[in-house]
Amino acid sequence: MSVFFSNTRNYSFISRICTVTWHQSLVSIQGTCGLWAHHASAALPTQETGLLGAKPSSFPLDQNHRLAISKSDVLPDPEPYRRLIGRLLYLLATRPDITYAVHTLSQFMQEPRVDHWDAALRVVRYLKRNPGQGILLRADSDLRLYGWCDSDWAGCPKTRKSLSGWIIQLGTSPISWKSKKQNTISLSSAEAEYRAMAVTTCELLWLKGLLHSLGVTHSEPMLLHCDSQAALHIAANDVFHDRTKHIEVACHFFRHHISSHAIVTRHVSTLQQLADIFTKALGKKEFDVFLAKLGIHNLYAPT
Structure with a gap:
């Protein structure tokens, strides 16, 4: 209509x-x-959580949270928590800004605690602050794929596994994003960053194939942004050293696509790394800065 x-x-x-x-x-x-x-506002879980009159939150998750090692009481009935996380997972299709928070909270579905429930309610209060927020797929896009990847080395205090976060943009429009714990334990921050680059490359290649099937071809290499000089050095170095043998498969995979000019890399500072919002909880100032750069817009925001 x-x-x-x-x-x-x-x-x-x-x-x-x-x-x-x-x-x-x-x-x-x-x-x-x-x-x-x-x-639509009807999809926001404010009414069933009793937060219609609650004060909105400026950002979804406390920057210094310790949810993974919380010792608060276990919820007597975990079903409301599980239903709420399910609702939040559904909203991820248009809300990249809550990706890290929902990824963190979804790890406690089996035995949620009071702290986890309070953190989930904070995400709802954040959604209440900007109910018209969503993503804009711009008509003036150059139809080129850009990748941004980051990692939080040994970010899980229980397993010491690292967290990979990435976002793919078509021009300046976000089309794919994710936060995911890495399968193996990385021995260095460079290794964690390199694994994040490899998994982002897989997503870039898949999206390139999808766009090709829709009639959109890419004559230029896809651009992948990373803030780790060490990881970029490993990608550019043809010689495997003893210290990098344990990631040799990822090295071969990633370097193959660099040599075939399907991917080119670019170093960005941490302050300009868009994927930073997918690997850690940020304060209000940093969160708002990245939000404006991600292609997330509020329909009701004044011009």
Whole structure:
């Protein structure tokens, strides 16, 4: 259906006449700037959690949380927690900003504690702050794939496994993102970063094949951003040293795609690393800075 917005100057990312499509609670609005997607307010779990009148939160997760080693009381009934995390997982389709928080909270489904429940409610209060937030797939995209990857070395206090986080952009529009604990324990931060680069390369190659099947070809290499000089040095070095033999398979895989010019790498500073928001909890100032760069926009934000 088509809708008319009489006060368009209050909306930054839509035109006067837009095509609005509903799929359950997922709303997509097509305008001259592109396609904007978000979940309707009815999908936000504010009513069932009793937070309709609660004070909104500025960011989803406390920066110094210790949820993995919490000693608070175990919830007598874990079902409400599990249902809430399921609702939050559904919202990830249009809310990359809560990816790290939901990844962290989903690890405690078997035996959630009071601290975990309180942290989940904070995520709901964050969603309440910006109910119109979503992703904008811009119409002026250059249709080139850009990858950003990061890792949190030995970030899990129980297993000391590292966390990989990445986001893929089509032009400046986010189309794929994830936070995932690595399968093996990395012996150094460079190894953890390199494994994050390898898994991001897999996603880039898959998306390139998907776009090719849709008629979009890539004549230029895909660009992968990383903030680890050591990992980039391993990728550029043709000689395997004793210290890198344990990641030789990942080295062969990643270097093959570099030599075939499917991937090119670029170093970025940690302050400009977009994937940083997928590997750790950030404070309000840092969180807001990355949010503006990720291609996440609020429909109701004034111009």
